[in-house]
Amino acid sequence: MLFKHLPDEIFQALSGSNRALIEAVLHDLADVFYDHAEDPIKDKSTIIESIEDTLHKLDTLAWHDDQKESFDSPKTIHDYALRIYHRLVNTGWLVEEQELYRVSVLMTPQISMLLRSLVEIGRHGKRNYGATVLSILSNLEAVAKQPKERGVTLRQSAEASREFSAHLNQILLGIRSLQRELFASRDPKAIVAGFFDLFVEGILIADYKTIKTSNNPFRFRRQILELTQDFLANPDTMGLVAQCYVDQQLITMAEAQAMVEKDCRDIIQTFSNIEQRLERIDEYRYRLEKRAADTARYMDSSRPGMANKVAGIITDVAKYNHLPILKEVVGARFVGMASAAQPTKRREPPPPRVMTPAEVSADAIKVRDQQRRFHEARQVTIPKMQSYLEKQMSSGNNKHILDFTIESVEDFVCFDHLRYIGSLGVSAKKLEDAFEIHFTNQYLDVHEFVECREFNVIRRSKA
Incomplete structure (x- = not known):
């Protein structure tokens, strides 16, 4: 008994x-x-x-x-x-x-x-299931890596899954009973107080707000289902886990195999239909919130005594089986057309959309690579300028502007910025210490490419 x-x-x-x-x-x-x-x-x-x-x-x-x-x-x-x-x-x-x-x-x-x-x-307080789902996943991963030594943790995962499933049922039944209780009440204050005291503080899951986000506690559901289904599909793993059950609980192999299969199927059943159960909970939650919001809307007003007047009207009207005909209600100040507020519509989730990877053509990839190389060539860096100067000044310590060669976009960018070495900042100090540039007042056309002031580049003596 x-x-x-x-x-x-x-x-x-x-x-x-x-x-x-x-x-x-x-x-x-x-x-x-x-x-x-x-x-x-x-x-x-x-x-x-x-x-x-x-x-x-x-x-x-x-x-x-x-x-x-x-x-x-x-x-x-x-x-x-x-x-x-x-x-x-x-x-x-x-x-x-x-x-x-x-x-x-x-x-x-x-x-x-x-x-x-x-x-x-x-x-009967709030529960946080983020840690529960993580513990189930870690236990299943341990079983997959070491089924003979860690196989007993599969039992713990199954117990946690069953407890989680039972708590979801308690939430659903609790919201249903609370909904009937609040809908039967005619006292606006009791409706609002009951919603916050019984539902928000007592029934709602602590991490309920994260269920609809990317960081929700059930984002590991796919890994849990895959690991559990792999256990059922792999006879060798099932045998090792069953042997662990035999050693830990002192039962026969047949009983251990049946117990392992039942634990795996309980985990699969719990995490397979979790979306449907959460949708039902969300439906009842929406009805409760709408009822509490509508009640609070009619009770809230900045006029003195407005809440008591509206609460009294609602209480008196609730006594009638059939609503009385109020002929002059539109002309009243405290109850009129403005008070008949429309309830907010429930926002439906967007329909699922099939994501297909977009194929990029080879020509587009080629153009993109060319543009990237062109932008990289246009970038002015001190190592590029130093390499260009060293290559140009390899034949002597003094070089005229017309003796410089321009063979690529990088050469043109480096040549164009030779005139501005003094304004490139601290990073160009090394170039200023190695080379000296003397300008004249005459303008020259360099290789029919660019027109600029005449200058000579002289390598500074190391001494």
Whole structure:
């Protein structure tokens, strides 16, 4: 049976009139017993002090005697703590062990698991699945590289996939129930408050906003599906992983093979239909947001008392099975044609487009290469100018402007910039130290190519 490992009186503490106090105490005791760095067996005084700390945080204290007990009604915080402690011991939540004069308190494994589950249900906070998907991918990659040694991690990936799939179902069912609850409400304030408190803070995934982006947590889905399908298609890998299951869990080979196949198919099923499930969640989310946005739009106004007036009108109109005919509503100031705002249309995603690589012709590639080489040749660099000068001045230390040769675009660019060496900046200091240029006032036509002032280039002496 499901409850055969639990005491019969386990839920009596949570069903009486004092269940609010008991619930607050158990919630804090969960942190005390779950501390991984401490001994799970606690002193009785430590537990009572923890209960007193919890009671100090509560606003009011009131004890209801549901049944006749030998204790008097508590009057101080310590009395309340003792009464709650004995209630937890009597109902089986806490177990006392006495060694001589020392009383220790502990929780049985079954009670600890029950309390942990109840705390998780109570928190029901946001979850971040980016790390979960990454852990599944890393485990599958480890199995692919070392199936015999790391094959047991396939089991962990399957458990994480099943837990993720179950949480998606919880989100979908939670949004459906919240939608029915909010749509049935006639109180605008309750609709807006319920949307933010129950949906935004409780149900929505922490990284939900990244699902539609390139950095979404499910961008590794294709790699996960490929690795898992390769496991099923490769009998050798399946055999090594199954042998790892046999060694770790002490089962037969047939049972291990069936377990490996089931784990792989669960992973494939989870990540294959994830888009359809996210689309359904997004559809319900859109309806909730639209209802909350419409309600907030009619409640929001800069006029004093406008929100209360509109809320009262909506509440009064909701009492009628058939809406009354309002003949003079258009002439009213606070409700008129301007208040009938159109709801925003839902933006549909663009249709899928088949991406085909564009083929570039050989002539276009040739023209592009020619243009690139031409632009590179036009670039003025100090190494180019130094190489040009060294080549031209190899025959002597003094050279006239008409003795320079121009054989290419690079030569023309270097020759044209010889006149501006002094204005090329610090990088041209090396050329100024090696060569000196003397200008005259006469203009010459150099090789019928360019007209410029006459100059002589003289190599400076190293001494």
